[in-house]
Amino acid sequence: MTKLVDKVTPQSARIASIDFWRGVYLLMIYINHVPGNPFSYLTLKNWGFADSAEPFVFVSGFSAMLAFGKYFELGGTGAGLLRTVKRAWQLFCAHVLLVFAMSAIIAFAGDYTDSKPIMEQMNFSPFFVETDTAILRLLKLGYMPNMTDILPLYIVLVFFFPLGWYLARVSSVLVLSVSAAVWLWANISGVSFNNYPEGMTWYFNPLAWQLLFVAGMVTYKERSRLSLLLRSKALLVFSIAMVLFSFLAAAPWTHFESLSSYRIIPPEVLAYDKKESLSWIRVIHFFALAFLAVRLFPAKSMLWNNRVVKIVSICGRHALPVFCVGIALSLIVHIVLQINGAGVLASGLCVLLGAGALIAMAAAFEVSKATLNKVAKPPSAPARG
Structure with a gap:
């Protein structure tokens, strides 16, 4: 695998650290969606307020400037809008296909186990009970089963990018001020986008989470x-x-029964930790983590030449398929563990195998891309004597 990575990894304008961290967060997202596995205790969500969602959105904003900004800069508004709409369409298609794939997995599992609890837990009941309404709302981004929330958020943020880019071009302070004002309004008013069934809202409120996307752009x-x-x-x-402080407030040692009642910081502090609206304490914790990460592992660090780092980075370079397959795979693992009544050891093994499968899939995409690029490259003209 490591020889393969060295052979196909392109030496381009890509930023190695961004690919790596995005790969790490994608694997964390997969791990966290498999219930009861021991590796979930090692992910960010158990060590503080912010989890893998914050850096993922921030990195998306950073990457959007790298990927889309040049189209606005060199090709003008038309080229920039065309590129962002194309990306939003790709994300929309991926989101719809993911929901249909997950519904098919749940329907198939119904032949082997009682899938109703999972169906209800993941808000898939409308898809099977009110199919026409659910599909119509799905196509309007008005219905999102659990674990499918992040792509609709990203779609909205991509559509927002042109406005953010032009505001940032005028002034970074301006775009951050506008973004912070919208974030503050969303947190104070509680305004969000509607989900289905009635009364539900988006798990990731775009009006709040755009703050990290804009911060990444800036x-x-x-x-x-x-x-x-x-x-x-x-x-x-x-x-x-x-x-x-975040570590002490999260108190990860309370997962052990013998230490479950031992806290250094009162649990009332956790009331400020609101993921849906991206509460201020999560924002501060994320930026503290980001500062330390960049301070410890700067862009010129030898870490980025490490073989393991390069392998994880492959996932970051193929984020969309890795995310979608990871979500579907976590659902399959969840159902398999439910059918077999497996314990911690089996769930941990399934997670390791699944993570390996995601890396292998990303490597296959990498090889395929390198091969196509090689074929598409025009042959050099023969030398003339």
């Missing part, structure tokens, strides 16, 4: 200036303190 635009902040000892001390 970070890319101002990366040279922001690199100076890495020298700040005050920010270093604050970030360490925030990460430590």
Whole structure:
């Protein structure tokens, strides 16, 4: 595998650290969606307020500037809009196919086990009981079963990108101010997008989560200036303190029965941890984590030449298929474990096998892409004597 990685990894404008961290968060998302597995205790969600969703959205904003910004810069508004609409359409198709695939998995599982609890738990009941209404709402992004929430959020953010890009071009302070105002309004008013059945809202409120997407955009635009902040000892001390406070508030040791009642920080602090509306405490914790990560592993670090890092980075370079297959795979593993009544060891083994399958799939995409690029490359003209 490592030789394969070295052979097919392109030396392009891609940023190695971005691919790696995105790959890590994709694997975390897969792991966290398999219930009862021991590896979930090692992911971000058990060690503080922010989890894998925050860095994933932030990195998406950073990557959007890298991927879409050049179309606006070089090709103008028309080319930029065409590129963003194309990407939004890809995401929409992937989202719809994912929901249909998951419904097929649940329907197939009904022949072997009682799939009704999973159906209800994951909000798939409308898909089977009110199929016409559910499909219509699905196509309007008004119905999202559990675990399918992030792609609709990303679709909205991609559509928002052109406005964000033009505001950022005027001033980074301007686009951040507008974004922060919308985030604050969403948190104070509670306004969000509707989900189905009636009374439900989007799990990731786009009006709030756009803050991290915009922050990622601005970070890319101002990366040279922001690199100076890495020298700040005050920010270093604050970030360490925030990460430590978050760790103590999350109290991961309470997962052990003998320590379940032992807390250093009162649990009332967790009331400020609201994922749907991206509460302020999650934002601060994420930026503290991001600061420490960049400080410890800068862009020129030798870490990015590590073979394991390169393997994980493959997942980051093929984020959409890895995410979709990972979600479907986590559902399959969930059902298999339910049928067999498997314990912690079996669930952990299934997670490892699934993660390996995702990496192998991403590697196959990498090889396929490298092969197609090689075929498409025109042959060099013969030398003339």
